[in-house]
Amino acid sequence: MxxxxxxxxxxxxxxxLKAPVELVKFVDDSAKGKExxxxxxxxxxxxxxxxxxxxxxxxxxxxxxxxxxATTGSEIRFAGVPMGHxxxxxxxxxxxxxxxxxxxxxxxxxxxxxxEGEFQFETYVSLSCQNCPDVVQxxxxxxxxxxxxxxxxxxxSVFQQEVEAKNIMAVxxxxxxxxxFAQGRVSLKEIxxxxxxxxxxxxxxxxxxxxxxDVLVIGGGPAGASAAIYAARKGxxxxxxxxxxxGQMLDTVAIENFISVKATEGPRLVASLEExxxxxxxxxxxxxxxxxxxxxxxxxxxVTVELESGATLVSRSVIVATGARWRxxxxxxxxxxxGKGVAYCPHCDGPLFKGKSVAVVGGGNSGIEAxxxxxxxxxxxxxxxxxxxxxxxxxxxxxxxxxxNIDIIMEAQTTEVLGxxxxxxxxxxxxxxxxxxxxxxxxxxFVQIGLVPNSEFLKGTLALSNRGEVISSERGATSMAGVFAxxxxxxxxxxxxxxxxxxxxxxxxxxxxxxxxxxxxxSEQKNVA
Numbered sequence: 337m338x339x340x341x342x343x344x345x346x347x348x349x350x351x352x353l354k355a356p357v358e359l360v361k362f363v364d365d366s367a368k369g370k371e372x373x374x375x376x377x378x379x380x381x382x383x384x385x386x387x388x389x390x391x392x393x394x395x396x397x398x399x400x401x402x403x404x405x406a407t408t409g410s411e412i413r414f415a416g417v418p419m420g421h422x423x424x425x426x427x428x429x430x431x432x433x434x435x436x437x438x439x440x441x442x443x444x445x446x447x448x449x450x451x452e453g454e455f456q457f458e459t460y461v462s463l464s465c466q467n468c469p470d471v472v473q474x475x476x477x478x479x480x481x482x483x484x485x486x487x488x489x490x491x492x493s494v495f496q497q498e499v500e501a502k503n504i505m506a507v508x509x510x511x512x513x514x515x516x517f518a519q520g521r522v523s524l525k526e527i528x529x530x531x532x533x534x535x536x537x538x539x540x541x542x543x544x545x546x547x548x549x550d551v552l553v554i555g556g557g558p559a560g561a562s563a564a565i566y567a568a569r570k571g572x573x574x575x576x577x578x579x580x581x582x583g584q585m586l587d588t589v590a591i592e593n594f595i596s597v598k599a600t601e602g603p604r605l606v607a608s609l610e611e612x613x614x615x616x617x618x619x620x621x622x623x624x625x626x627x628x629x630x631x632x633x634x635x636x637x638x639v640t641v642e643l644e645s646g647a648t649l650v651s652r653s654v655i656v657a658t659g660a661r662w663r664x665x666x667x668x669x670x671x672x673x674x675g676k677g678v679a680y681c682p683h684c685d686g687p688l689f690k691g692k693s694v695a696v697v698g699g700g701n702s703g704i705e706a707x708x709x710x711x712x713x714x715x716x717x718x719x720x721x722x723x724x725x726x727x728x729x730x731x732x733x734x735x736x737x738x739x740x741n742i743d744i745i746m747e748a749q750t751t752e753v754l755g756x757x758x759x760x761x762x763x764x765x766x767x768x769x770x771x772x773x774x775x776x777x778x779x780x781x782f783v784q785i786g787l788v789p790n791s792e793f794l795k796g797t798l799a800l801s802n803r804g805e806v807i808s809s810e811r812g813a814t815s816m817a818g819v820f821a822x823x824x825x826x827x828x829x830x831x832x833x834x835x836x837x838x839x840x841x842x843x844x845x846x847x848x849x850x851x852x853x854x855x856x857x858x859s860e861q862k863n864v865a
Contacts, residue, residue, distance in 0.1 A: 358386075416495065465683065715741065
């Protein structure tokens with residue numbers, strides 16, 4: 337199971353255990369059962385602080401394991417074999433159960449510890465999902481802090497009967513006390529806001545008390561991170577307010593064109609970015625969405641940033657770096673069957689369609705890459721491209737055409753998603769060459785048709801292009817004084833991570849130039865209505 341290098345790394349991690357940890361295993365003679373049994377035994381051999389307990393499997397998922405603190409009695413479970421992306425979740429569960437300090441604010445730890453009632457979480461994942469570990473780890477942290485909270489990671493490919501019974505067709509899917517709780521990536525803060533009454537109001541009150549910023553960045557993706565670093569290095573008061581740190585990059589698996597880094601993954605690059613930002617005095621306000629910008633009343637005055645939570649922030653300059661999101665098809669049935677067969681992340685949800693037929697809508701690089709990845713999991717992939725030619729790189733086209741279970745249909749306009757009320761059963765498309773409407777039977781549809789800018793909250797305040805992109809100058813300036821923009825939300829012609837980072841630096845330098853050339857406001861006090 338574990339190679340020599342991984343054993344060496346794990347041994348060094350387990351040396352940080354401050355209290356005994358018990359591994360309780362529920363295994364059988366199946367292939368997965370034997371894998372899990374070997375994994376548990378190998379981990380226990382690496383530390384004297386890790387012991388093994390075997391218990392009766394009656395009433396338990398098999399194969400599964402439990403990480404239990406011998407000190408607090410906290411329980412963190414893994415149903416299946418937690419390898420792939422979830423191996424990190426297992427390592428952290430061991431460390432946190434063994435008393436290793438968590439990288440959390442003290443007030444968050446106290447908030448989790450103070451939760452009243454029983455919270456039994458079940459988190460369905462696929463081991464190839466890059467979004468799932470963040471959710472699993474957030475819930476595992478809660479379980480390690482508060483014994484009234486438990487969490488079990490469930491590999492959907494191993495427990496397919498459960499997945500089908502609950503009609504789970506997208507991961508991560510979280511259940512609380514047997515009821516659906518969340519789907520998709522959710523942060524620890526978002527989870528707490530849902531289970532801790534009044535948490536959102538407390539956060540809003542805290543934000544309302546913040547002093548004015550010199551530069552406030554909206555968005556935590558590559559453009560926003562770059563902008564914040566460049567601003568903070570100038571020694572001015574800098575903040576980031578973002579829905580989630582990392583933005584769309586968190587959903588990107590393979591990154592092979594980031595100069596100086598031969599190959600990496602989105603979540604790994606996001607972690608490095610956040611670590612870099614935190615090296616500076618930057619106030620990061622995550623899990624917050626901006627609802628409106630209000631122009632300063634006087635030259636050089638404060639721009640007001642209103643949040644959906646009801647809180648407000650003010651800053652002498654603002655950098656909009658909210659990025660973009662996957663474009664939707666906007667056809668009948670798409671919203672109804674989202675998460676029930678309509679998906680946007682092939683790496684996350686592909687394993688749930690093992691042995692079935694799926695479609696990929698879109699023939700660009702992302703669409704053909706998705707088809708190639710899915711072809712190794714599903715029975716057949718049908719690519720539908722609106723144009724009369726594919727837009728993907730030639731190397732990807734050759735790879736796709738060489739695979740025996742990928743069909744490519746040109747001039748196909750998807751018109752409707754078909755289903756039985758519970759899950760997708762097919763789609764309709766218009767053959768643009770003949771005008772004929774055709775139907776394909778399939779279990780899943782992966783939408784890969786480009787990006788749409790996250791700029792809806794800016795309508796009526798900033799000048800936008802006909803695509804909804806923020807129109808910005810060569811210095812990042814927008815139509816509102818003191819407001820700059822960077823990255824995929826702007827009208828920059830090419831949407832690439834490295835370009836977004838450069839845009840962020842440019843906008844930050846543009847904002848700093850604006851600050852030193854514009855008179856400071858008469859009052860330095862925040863005016864909260």
